[in-house]
Amino acid sequence: MDKKKAREIISILKKEYPKIPKSFLEFADPFQLLISVILSAQCTDKMVNIVTPKLFAKFPDAKSLGCGDIEEIMEIIKPTGFYKNKAANIQKCARELTDRHQGCVPDTMEELTALSGVGRKTANVVLQIAFDKNIGIVIDTHVKRLSNRIGFSSNEDPEKIETDLMATIAESEWKNFSFYLIMHGRAVCDAKKPDCASCRLTAHCDYFKSGNAADGKKSKPARDKKGQ
Secondary structure: OOHHHHHHHHHHHHHHOOOOOOOOOOOOOHHHHHHHHHHOOOOOHHHHHHHHHHHHHHOOOHHHHHOOOHHHHHHHHHHHOOHHHHHHHHHHHHHHHHHHHOOOOOOOHHHHHOOOOOOHHHHHHHHHHHHOOOOOOOOOHHHHHHHHHHOOOOOOOHHHHHHHHHHHOOHHHHHHHHHHHHHHHHHOOOOOOOOHHHOOOHHHOHHHHOOOOHHHOOOOOOOOOOOO
C-alpha cells in the first residue's frame, strides 16, 4: 500500500474513533501492565481486567509474584485460559525482573523481549503505554486481520506485518494506528461477519473490492448526513 492511501485511511479512522483510550487494560504501574498484557494472549481484555485486581492484591510486585505459590497463581488466572503456561510465564518473568532489573520493568525492546512470555507485541504495548516510546506497532489479532483485509500487508507473520506497516505509516501515527484498527475490528470488521455495509473504509479495502463482503455482495459504503 502506498503512503497516500494509508494517510487517507487513517484520516477516516480518526473521524470514526476520535477518542483513543490510554489502554484497554487496567493497571497501576508498568509491572501490572506487563503482566496484564501477557495474560491477554488469547483472552479478552475484559476478562483480564476482571482477574488482575485479585492477582495484584495478592501479588503486588515482581518479588511477591516470583515467590508466590504457583497453584494459587493458576487458580486466580484460570479464567484467562492457558492458565498453566501463563502462570509459569508470569512467575518466571517476575523472577527475571527481580534478578536482572531490581524488580523494575525495563524500557527497551531488547530487555523486554528477553523476559519470559514477552514478544514484540507485548513489548510494544508496554513501551508505548508505560514509557511513551514508539519503537514499533502493536500487532494483535485485530491489527493482523484488518491489515490483511484492507491491504496494508499480505504477510501472515506478525513481525513481517509490523515491518510493512512501519514502512507505510508515519511514525507519529504508530501508536494510535493500532488502537484505530482494534476499535474498528471490534465495532465493524468482525472476524467472522464483517459489517461492510457500515464500514467507511470500503473504498480503500481489498477485502470489499474482492467481492468477499457479507453475503457475497458488495455493500454500499456508509455515508454520513452530508454524504461524505
